Amino acid sequence: MAEMPRTFTASAEVRLASPKPVMERLCAHFREFGEVTVDGLCSRIDTGFGVAGLEACKGCLRISAEGKDAVALAYVKLALAEHLLTFAIDERPEIVWQGDGAAGSPLPYFRQMRVVRTMQVTPRMRRVTLAGDDLQRFASGGLHVRLLFPKRRGVPPVWPTTGADGRPCWPETADRPDVRIYTIRAIDVAKGEIDIDFVLHEGEAMPGARFAADARLGDIVGMTGPGGGSIGEADWYLLAGDETALPAIARILEELPAGAKAVVRIEVADAAERQDLRSAAKLDLQWLCRDGAPAGTTDRLVRAVRDVAMPSDGRPVFAWTGCEHAAFRSIRKYLREDCRLSRNEHLAVAYWRRGFSGDTARKEVSQ
Known part of the structure; x- marks a missing residue:
């Protein structure tokens, strides 16, 4: 008889003065990235790579995590801890997981x-x-x-x-x-x-x-x-970004099937930064050159995205964009409010933030 696949699990009790509001903030955040169900003081978050459970008790928030392997479990634990500590920053709670993935072990990812x-x-x-x-x-x-x-x-x-x-x-x-x-x-x-x-x-x-x-x-x-997420299946794609997103756009294009259409808008420093992009999909490609303007100081990319005519014939669409933080916020708002794209129809990423460095460039960023 074949062995049943093992599920990796862990749990923790986190002392909090007001656990329910923290649970609610966690659920609201993860709705951007997965399926969330709430039943009174209990909730469940399915992130796609693993599952988290939350229970608001008197004076504590009970959390559980599970994944199909050590990596999936590690990602669930990491995501819960990062955001719980952010949403309860005033209390500085201590999180100590029990179960699989012991402290001090190598990172499985x-x-x-x-x-x-x-x-x-x-x-x-x-x-x-x-x-x-x-x-x-x-x-x-x-x-x-x-x-x-x-x-x-x-x-x-x-x-x-x-x-x-x-x-x-x-x-x-x-x-x-x-x-x-x-x-x-x-x-x-x-x-x-x-x-x-x-x-x-x-x-x-x-x-x-x-x-x-x-x-x-x-x-x-x-x-x-x-x-960092992946690309949804569609017949029509909008791919937009600056040079920091060019590697991602190039890889996405190479993986698109014949029969799909990709509208591509890429901002670069000048004409020397253009690359040969290959794809089986039908391409509508425009390069947007800053020609001396510093990166992150123009609205070329935002205007180019707004100028694209979105399909109105009901075909499946997906929009992906990666760029500087200010442009990201403007494009994401446009895709959600003006184009009315659902969470499954777009992915917007802030790759960097003018005046910041490292992960500080991605703070307060939702995809």
């Missing part, structure tokens, strides 16, 4: 990667090919990964482990890796390789651009993921 090739795609875009083991899970489940850049070349990195609250526990050292989010431009599971395209931004707070510009064969980098 982490891989150590090494540089095997580099190439210049355009004057401001550099491709780095990374090699690692067991990359099958990175071929689906989201376009994005977090890359962890060691502070010093040649010094063995200390990677994060699983914390008691389900979040990564980082080393208390000056050598703590810098973390940035990137798109997997291409993946070859059989070879154990992925391509990451880096925009070569200038500035001190650009560890990814610095890594890409100086990358040597054998350099080590950490990787966690994948995440």
Whole structure:
């Protein structure tokens, strides 16, 4: 008799003065990303990669998490902890999970990667090919990964482990890796390789651009993921973004089927940053060049999206956009309020935020 697949589970009791409002905020947030059901003081959140249960009790919020494997469980625990701690920040509650995924264990969604090739795609875009083991899970489940850049070349990195609250526990050292989010431009599971395209931004707070510009064969980098959502099935697509979203748009286009139509609007610095994009789909492609204007200071992309005529014949549509935070907010509002696209018909992402760096660029951002 074949063994039944194992379910990975964990639970915790979090002391809170007012657990019900916190539960309600969690449910409201996760409605953007999954299915939420509420029954009085109990609720259930199905995120697609795992399930969370919440029960508001006197003086505490009981939370549970389950997933089909260690990675799925880790993602549910991480998501619950991150947002619970944000919504109850004044109380600074302690979260200690019991069950699978013990504190101190390696992050199940982490891989150590090494540089095997580099190439210049355009004057401001550099491709780095990374090699690692067991990359099958990175071929689906989201376009994005977090890359962890060691502070010093040649010094063995200390990677994060699983914390008691389900979040990564980082080393208390000056050598703590810098973390940035990137798109997997291409993946070859059989070879154990992925391509990451880096925009070569200038500035001190650009560890990814610095890594890409100086990358040597054998350099080590950490990787966690994948995440960031995926593209819905449709007959007609709107894909829009600036150069930071260009790797994602290029990958999406390569995966679209023949018979689909893709309206593509991409903002870049100048004509030299245009790339040859391949797709079996029928393309309506426009490049929007800033021609000297700093990134994040124009409304070219917003206006280009608004100028696109959305289908009115009832065919399935999907809109995807990735760009600077201000443009993201404007485009997302337009897609939701003017175009009246449902959550399943669009995905908007803030890839960066002018004047901010790292994950601070993505704060207060809902997809």
